[in-house]
Amino acid sequence: xxxxxxxxxxxxxxxxxxxxxxxxxxxxxxxxxxxxxxxxxxxxxxxxxxxxxxxxxxxxxxxxxxxxxxxxxxxxxxxxxxxxxxxxxxxxxxxxxxxxxxx
Amino acid sequence: xxxxxxxxxxxxxxxxxxxxxxxxxxxxxxxxxxxxxxxxxxxxxxxxxxxxxxxxxxxxxxxxxxxxxxxxxxxxxxxxxxxxxxxxxxxxxxxxxxxxxxxxxxxxxxxxxxxxxxxxxxxxxxxxxxxxxxxxxxxxxxxxxxxxxxxxxxxxxxxxxxxxxxxxxxxxxxxxxxxxxxxxxxxxxxxxxxxxxxxxxxxxxxxxxxxxxxxxxxxxxxxxxxxxxxxxxxxxxxxxxxxxxxxxxxxxxxxxxxxxxxxxxxxxxxxxxxxxxxxxxxxxxxxxxxxxxxxxxxxxxxxxxxxxxxxxxxxxxxxxxxxxxxxxxxxxxxxxxxxxxxxxxxxxxxxxxxxxxxxxxxxxxxxxxxxxxxxxxxxxxxxxxxxxxxxxxxx
Ligand SMILES: [Zn+2]
Numbered sequence: 001x002x003x004x005x006x007x008x009x010x011x012x013x014x015x016x017x018x019x020x021x022x023x024x025x026x027x028x029x030x031x032x033x034x035x036x037x038x039x040x041x042x043x044x045x046x047x048x049x050x051x052x053x054x055x056x057x058x059x060x061x062x063x064x065x066x067x068x069x070x071x072x073x074x075x076x077x078x079x080x081x082x083x084x085x086x087x088x089x090x091x092x093x094x095x096x097x098x099x100x101x102x103x
Numbered sequence: 104x105x106x107x108x109x110x111x112x113x114x115x116x117x118x119x120x121x122x123x124x125x126x127x128x129x130x131x132x133x134x135x136x137x138x139x140x141x142x143x144x145x146x147x148x149x150x151x152x153x154x155x156x157x158x159x160x161x162x163x164x165x166x167x168x169x170x171x172x173x174x175x176x177x178x179x180x181x182x183x184x185x186x187x188x189x190x191x192x193x194x195x196x197x198x199x200x201x202x203x204x205x206x207x208x209x210x211x212x213x214x215x216x217x218x219x220x221x222x223x224x225x226x227x228x229x230x231x232x233x234x235x236x237x238x239x240x241x242x243x244x245x246x247x248x249x250x251x252x253x254x255x256x257x258x259x260x261x262x263x264x265x266x267x268x269x270x271x272x273x274x275x276x277x278x279x280x281x282x283x284x285x286x287x288x289x290x291x292x293x294x295x296x297x298x299x300x301x302x303x304x305x306x307x308x309x310x311x312x313x314x315x316x317x318x319x320x321x322x323x324x325x326x327x328x329x330x331x332x333x334x335x336x337x338x339x340x341x342x343x344x345x346x347x348x349x350x351x352x353x354x355x356x357x358x359x360x361x362x363x364x365x366x367x368x369x370x371x372x373x374x375x376x377x378x379x380x381x382x383x384x385x386x387x388x389x390x391x392x393x394x395x396x397x398x399x400x401x402x403x404x405x406x407x408x409x410x411x412x413x414x415x416x417x418x419x420x421x422x423x424x425x426x427x428x429x430x431x432x433x434x435x436x437x438x439x440x441x442x443x444x445x446x447x448x449x450x451x452x453x454x455x456x457x458x459x460x461x462x463x464x465x466x467x468x469x470x471x472x473x474x475x476x477x478x479x480x481x482x483x484x485x486x487x488x489x490x491x492x493x494x495x496x497x498x
Contacts, residue, residue: 010239011272011326012339013377014354054244056279056290056298060373079241084177091236098262098353 003033005093006062009078018097029096033089037065040085043073051081061090166208166219170197171230173248180230180246196231196267200249203273204229206313210274210305211281214312214399215407220280227277231267240266242279249276252329261331262353268328274309275302275325286414293419295376300383301410303342308399318391318398324348342388345381361385363420363453382452383420390427390448394441401441405430424449424456 004019022030042065050060058079063086066072077086171181172194184197191198204227211217219225228246237250252263266272279302282288288298303325311321325348326339336349336357345359359381360366366382369375387406391398405427413426428445435441446457 008371009373009377011241011266011275011377012238012329012354013358013372013375015371054283055242056282056302057239057241057276058243059239059241060371080243087177087234095236 001034001068002066003037003089003093004064005090005097007059007090007094008062009058009060011057016094016098018094020093020096025096029092033092036085036089040083040089042075042086043067043071045073045075045083047073047075049075049077049081049083051078053078053080055080061086063090165224166205166212167224167226168201168204168208169226169228170200171228172197173230173233175232175235175251177234179233179243179248180228181232194231196249196251196265199265199267200229200231200247200273203267203270203309204247204277206270207274207277207305207309210309210312210399214403217281217407217411220277221284225280229273231265238263238266240272240276242276242283244283247273247276247280253331258331259333262334264329264331266329269310269326270313271303271306271310271325271327272329273306275306278302278305281305282410285411286418287416288414288418289416290373290376292374292376293379294417295373296379297383297414297418297420297423299376299380300387301406303340303380303384304387304403304406307342308403311397312399317396318402319395321398323388340377340381340384342381342384345385359384361452382454383423386424386448386452386454388448389451390444393444393447401435402444405434405441405445408434420454421456424454428456 001022002019003022004017006015006017008015020033022033025033042063060076060078061082062074062076064072064074075086077083082090167187168185169180169183169187170185171179172184173179173181184194185192185201191201208219208227211219219227229249230246231249231251233248233250235251236253236255238252240247240249242248249266251265253261254265279298282298282301286298286301288294288301290298306325307321307323310316311318314321322338323343324338324341327337329339330336330349334349334354335351336354338348340357340359341348345361346357346365348357348359350356358367358378360379361381362385363382367375367378369378372378387402390405391402394401408430409423409426413430414423418426424445428442428449431439431442431445442457449456
């Protein structure tokens with residue numbers, strides 16, 4: 001399963017992008033990500049979960065998952081609209097990609 | 104050359120008293136400037152003594168700061184940890200949020216006569232320790248929120264420090280609140296980039312004033328303390344040289360343009376609001392450098408009144424240029440150094456403002472009176488100050 005995350009906006013405006021293949025991750029991390037996707041009911045989520053809100057400097061997120069059967073789904077959301085499970089998932093993927101890109 | 108009769112420059116005292124009593128702070132400042140800049144009044148200390156205290160006295164209820172701790176969760180506002188008047192807690196994030204929102208409040212209050220975010224003493228709520236390893240600060244429409252950056256990672260892996268560490272970042276976030284109550288610039292494309300730019304402008308002015316820095320002394324960097332030594336960069340943004348703040352293997356390169364020729368069209372970042380803000384940021388920087396001295400005194404004042412009285416939700420860069428140019432003329436005189444500096448600032452980023460239209464062949468135009476520095480022709484000076492510096496809406 002491939003998970004792709006794009007985070008844009010925020011105070012810095014710096015676009016961060018990361019992708020993981022769960023088959024290449026330590027099993028504990030892969031299991032954590034699968035659990036988050038299941039709990040979020042990811043493939044049933046609307047593709048746009050953006051919550052219109054006042055405010056500024058909030059992150060925008062785009063999460064794309066392709067499972068092992070080839071099913072692909074993308075959810076676009078933001079700080080005010082993101083479900084907690086997706087927030088945790090996005091964080092893990094972006095952090096993991098950040099250190100991976102160091103090699 | 105025609106010499107204007109002195110009487111044309113005099114705003115009758117009864118009009119000034121009316122402006123004092125009923126005018127906005129902008130009108131009060133205008134009234135005082137008109138007096139202080141007019142030769143007829145130089146030395147008339149009695150008049151100045153009568154006007155100045157009233158014109159300068161900010162109508163302040165007082166600052167009310169509340170700092171909350173999200174304890175690394177995402178429930179806002181979190182647990183109240185420091186209220187107005189409480190002593191420091193010893194938690195740097197809490198105390199920086201407290202002090203920083205105080206400095207920002209003071210800038211708006213003491214320099215622009217504004218009582219808090221809404222102009223009516225709104226309580227200033229800030230939450231720190233938002234989530235964990237959260238590389239951001241934001242305004243959510245009601246309050247300021249700060250993450251700890253990468254403080255949970257080993258120092259060698261950290262890119263961002265906690266977001267309360269830069270005073271200009273705190274000023275930036277609080278100013279988003281001011282904008283929400285005033286111009287209400289929509290957070291998309293050019294109006295959004297203006298929204299961002301005003302936050303950087305009053306953020307850096309908060310820092311400059313706290314450090315007592317002139318325009319020449321400031322580094323004009325936004326978020327200089329946020330980046331750790333692991334990042335190849337000096338700050339998040341450079342108002343003086345947009346596009347030069349960082350160039351790093353992980354964070355990429357500062358994408359900010361400093362000229363309309365390099366304007367970035369994108370769907371990311373709400374249409375590039377943190378990217379194209381480099382253009383109006385640099386216009387402000389150049390204006391302030393042209394004028395010299397403390398940037399909050401003249402350049403800041405012009406930009407503040409534009410935000411408060413002239414701009415609207417859909418205003419674009421050209422609208423901001425026109426508004427600041429016109430305000431500079433109204434506050435300091437048509438053709439004044441201040442107005443020329445504003446024109447230069449925008450011209451340097453590729454936005455033309457204030458050019459005299461080419462005369463067209465046809466009927467001879469009716470001559471219009473030209474106001475001098477701090478001195479308006481009689482009709483304008485007596486009847487129009489409230490209209491000319493009038494607020495955009497009546498609320
Ligand atoms: Zn902002």
